[in-house]
Every structure is written in C-alpha cells, then in structure tokens.
Amino acid sequence: MKKYIVAFDGLKYSESVRDYAIQLATQNNAHLIGVFLDDFxxxxYKIAELLKQDGEFEAKRKKYEQKDEKMxxxxxxxxxxxxxxxxxxxSLHRNKCVAIQELLHESIFADLLLIDSTETLTSYTEKIPSMFIRDLLSGVYCPVILVPHSFKxxxxxxxxxxxxxxxxxxIxxxxxxxxxxKQLPTTVLTVKADDETLHFPDNKLLKEFLKRHFPKAQYTALKGAPETEIINYLKREKEGIFIALGAYSRSAVSRWFRTSMADVLMKEMKYPLFVAHT
Structure with missing residues (x-):
C-alpha cells in the first residue's frame, strides 16, 4: 500500500484538492494522510489591519485566533x-510549525504529495506560482500533483x-x-525545433519502455517553441486530462522543461500537473 499525503491550508480549504486526493488514493489503494499546515x-487576518482598529489589541487578536481555530x-x-x-x-497530521519546513519533511516519507497549485500559506494574494509553491517544488522529496480549483x-x-x-x-x-x-488513453508529447525531424529522441528505447508501463500510449510530435506549442495543444484538449512534467529547478533540469515551462503550465492551470525531479 502506498502512502499519499495531501496538504491543506485549513483557512483556505480546497475541496478540489480533497476530491482529487480521495479519487486517486481510492483508485490506487493508497493510505491517505491529510496534512493540515496550521502554521503559527x-x-x-492581517496584523497591520488589526492595529488600525480601535480597542484593545490583544482581546481582538484572541477573538480572531479563535475564529481561525474554528475554521x-x-x-x-x-x-x-x-x-x-x-x-x-x-490519517491526520496537524503541523503547527513553519509550514514549508514541515511539508518538506513529511515528503521524505511519502510516495506522493497533492496540493493546490495556487497555495500561498499567507493571507495575501501572490502571482502564480507563489513563493511557497516554488520553495516546495525546489526542495520536495517525492512527486507532487498540483491541483486546479475545480475537480474533473x-x-x-x-x-x-x-x-x-x-x-x-x-514518467x-x-x-x-x-x-x-496506466490504463487510460495516453499521449506522449514532444516539441522539436523547426530544423529538426519529428522523430522522438531515443525512439526505440522509449517505445520499448512505455509499452510495458503505458500500453495505450500514442505519440505526438510538434514543431516550434515548447512553451507556446504545448499550451496551444492543451487548450484544444477536452476536460479530464492529467499532465506529467519533468524536473523543476534542480541542477539536472531538462533542456526545455525548465522552471519557465512549469510556471507557464501552472499559470494556465486547468488540469492536474504531476511534477517529479531526480
């Protein structure tokens, strides 16, 4: 039995993350651990806004803290x-220490982690990907699924x-x-430069390997700039797709699956994105 962990900010609870985690854990006979990042x-609320209000600061802060705990x-x-x-x-884990440190530590002992693609663990809005997600993907010890806002x-x-x-x-x-x-319809997608052939790199070895793991795999090669061609291709797809991506911000980063590619996919996020690095 595999161990999946699903991370939540209890103050901005994501039902979509919950639903993806439960579906995948059920289908793959995994034990699911809900990791609630109750970072102290x-x-x-924002401290600066609280200070602007009239009245006793500590009494109001305590009231807000009780409201947060209830949420x-x-x-x-x-x-x-x-x-x-x-x-x-x-199982349930409620971690009250620094969220990013706790989650990275949890990932050492997990087969898979699921989290909202827009997670910030702050009360502020941030550009996608947030600093929290960047730090997570750069240091995580297991594969990650970045989940969109709506479940399909x-x-x-x-x-x-x-x-x-x-x-x-x-892969x-x-x-x-x-x-x-592995039993779902599968497309292996690559993008070649305009002056290259449409042959897949290591074509024979790739197909020999994938035949054993993804027996329904088909192959599609595009030409052009990867960031443009992949996004355009995905926009033509129907709902319900699941995307797998290579390295993120590590020393052995793929030639064009670099940080910018993962960032582009997150900004266009309509589908779950599986990210794993060596």
Missing amino acids: MHHS RDQSVSDFEKACQHASLTY PINKVILLYDGEPSSVHA KMLSYTLDAL
Whole structure:
C-alpha cells in the first residue's frame, strides 16, 4: 500500500484538492494522510489591519485566533467525513510549525504529495506560482500533483517528453505511484525545433519502455517553441486530462522543461500537473 499525503491550508480549504486526493488514493489503494499546515505565523487576518482598529489589541487578536481555530477544525472535519464516505483508510497530521519546513519533511516519507497549485500559506494574494509553491517544488522529496480549483474526473494522461533523463524519470515515477492511470488513453508529447525531424529522441528505447508501463500510449510530435506549442495543444484538449512534467529547478533540469515551462503550465492551470525531479 502506498502512502499519499495531501496538504491543506485549513483557512483556505480546497475541496478540489480533497476530491482529487480521495479519487486517486481510492483508485490506487493508497493510505491517505491529510496534512493540515496550521502554521503559527499564518492567520486569516492581517496584523497591520488589526492595529488600525480601535480597542484593545490583544482581546481582538484572541477573538480572531479563535475564529481561525474554528475554521481549521471545520476543514479537518470535512476531510475526515469525505474519507469515511469513500471508505478510505486515512490519517491526520496537524503541523503547527513553519509550514514549508514541515511539508518538506513529511515528503521524505511519502510516495506522493497533492496540493493546490495556487497555495500561498499567507493571507495575501501572490502571482502564480507563489513563493511557497516554488520553495516546495525546489526542495520536495517525492512527486507532487498540483491541483486546479475545480475537480474533473481524470480520463486521459499526457506525458511531456524531451529526451532528457529527467522527463523519463517523471514518467517512471508516475507509473510507480499511480498505477490506475496506466490504463487510460495516453499521449506522449514532444516539441522539436523547426530544423529538426519529428522523430522522438531515443525512439526505440522509449517505445520499448512505455509499452510495458503505458500500453495505450500514442505519440505526438510538434514543431516550434515548447512553451507556446504545448499550451496551444492543451487548450484544444477536452476536460479530464492529467499532465506529467519533468524536473523543476534542480541542477539536472531538462533542456526545455525548465522552471519557465512549469510556471507557464501552472499559470494556465486547468488540469492536474504531476511534477517529479531526480
């Protein structure tokens, strides 16, 4: 049995993350752990705004803290009820220390992590990807699924491939951690420069490998700039696709699946994005 962890900010609880986590854990016979990041420095209110209000600061701060605690408890309760309704084996971790440190530590002992693609763990709005997501993807010790705001049942897998070891590693990790997806229709997508042929890099070895892991795989090669061609291709797809991507911000980054590619996909986020690096 695999161990999946799903991370929540209890003050901005994501039902979409909950639903993806429960569906994938159920399909893949995984134990699901809800990690609630109750960071002691994170509040729903802004200290600066509280200071502007008339009256005793400590009394008002305590009132807001109690409200936050109630919201966090309600989020935990919703997650538990959803897992019980799905007859899923699950556990709860409520981490009150620094959120990014706690989540990175949890990832050492997990097969997979799911989290909202727009997570910030602050009361402020940030550009996508947030600093929290950047730090997470750069230091995480297991594959990550970045989840969009609305849940759609997964019915197709797209594997982004550029011939580099990191993109093959992502495909391997997807195969190992999410067995149930291997039987879905699958497209292996690559982008070649205008002066290159449409042959896939290491074509024979790639197909020999994928035949054993994704038996329904088909192959599509495009020409042009990867950031443009991939986004345009995805926009033509119907709902329910699941995308796998290679390295993010590590020393062995793929030739064109670099940080900017992952960032572009997150900004265009309508689909779950599976990210794994070596």
